[in-house]
Amino acid sequence: MPVSEEHDVIIIGGGIVGLATARALIAQNRRPLVLEAESEVGVHQTGHNSGVIHAGLYYAPGSLKATLCARGREEMYRYCAERSIPCTRCGKVVVATSEDELPRLEELERRGQANGLEGLRRLTPDQVRDHEPHAAAIAGLFVPQTGVTDFGAVARAFAADVAARGAVRTGCRARTCGNERGRVVVETDDGALAARLVINCGGLHSDRIAVGAGATPDVRIIPFRGEYDTLSEDGARLVRGLIYPVPDPRFPFLGVHLTRLIDGRVKAGPNAVLSLARHGYRRTNVSLRDVLEIAGYSGWWRLARRYWRTGCAEFLRSLSRRASLRSLQRLVPDLRAEHLRPGPTGVRAMAVDRDGRLVDDFRIVRTGAMVHVLNAPSPAATASLAIGEHIAQLAR
């Protein structure tokens, strides 16, 4: 296919990470073109999450997640204020509900301190109730830096910024990428486009895009659906802000939590169940190609062997309202089945390595004239502005 356009930088993926990267490149006086397969920006992970601006409590000190989350969080608050995007720094409580969680709560507190979270403080059960009168806890942790916003709205504002000095092309899927005479040629729905540099921010498809470009990534994306319930008005009265459990440190998921969204509704979730399609927003969505890819990946089988019990329990919780209610009642015992309504779902792009480990940190690699974002799970929406700056540095 003959090349119809020449560009300096092409970014594949108009999610929050691709768009933040385009903004950071514009700040370097470059003119990026963002290609987005869907008809709108930010409709996959960016538009299907908890909307929480994470403080940076959980991440290993010194990791990309810890450093980019801390920087990105403050940039996100500033950006939302500048662009009048609703957001609030409401803080959150993490609650321990049994003795065996106390050492892990202490470890979280140490991590938070190592990550520079000022004002982080341990709470007695009475102090937990001052924040959340209906929460059950034998101890708690208050994290003042946490907040909520609407990352879909943030992504749309980023896209408007990019359109002013670069370009965002929606409805344009990148099919393949290949090196040709010192540049990268991207075959798209709109013909072949060439660029000096191509940045792959394809989220749930980033591993495929990398492989299609001739890279040999040491991870594959396994899609994990996160299902939410929405609380009825009566149920929502039991939750003032954000109530989180003490997470299981073996997994990068935070555990089912209660979040008062920026629009005032309260969501409960998300769980984490294998999705049989990369866009598997419903349990019944199955993609043969995606299933065959998962089944053919040794890393998946190693992961499944290690965690099959947890996986089955999570799957049962997904099928049984009673089981998911029980998890929520550990946090707020007064919650009842009639308070829960089926809510939205999201699909997480989780990178799994060949040894079957869920990759914990962000993974962003440059190979020749391409940069691949191979793992950008939570808190990548919070950290997006800082991730964009990090990628723009790699792209120099």
Ligand SMILES: Cc1cc2nc3c(=O)[nH]c(=O)nc-3n(C[C@H](O)[C@H](O)[C@H](O)COP(=O)(O)OP(=O)(O)OC[C@H]3O[C@@H](n4cnc5c(N)ncnc54)[C@H](O)[C@@H]3O)c2cc1C
């Ligand atoms: C259930 C859930 C809860 C979460 N909660 C939070 C939270 O509270 N706080 C937080 O900070 N983070 C949270 N996250 C994580 C956060 O949403 C993601 O880390 C972030 O949105 C990743 O952004 P992205 O741009 O990398 O991916 P995406 O938003 O998925 O964007 C990738 C884009 O690339 C496009 N694309 C793919 N292939 C192609 C192609 N070939 N050509 C053109 N375009 C292509 C897709 O259409 C898509 O729009 C959550 C995620 C989930 C799923």
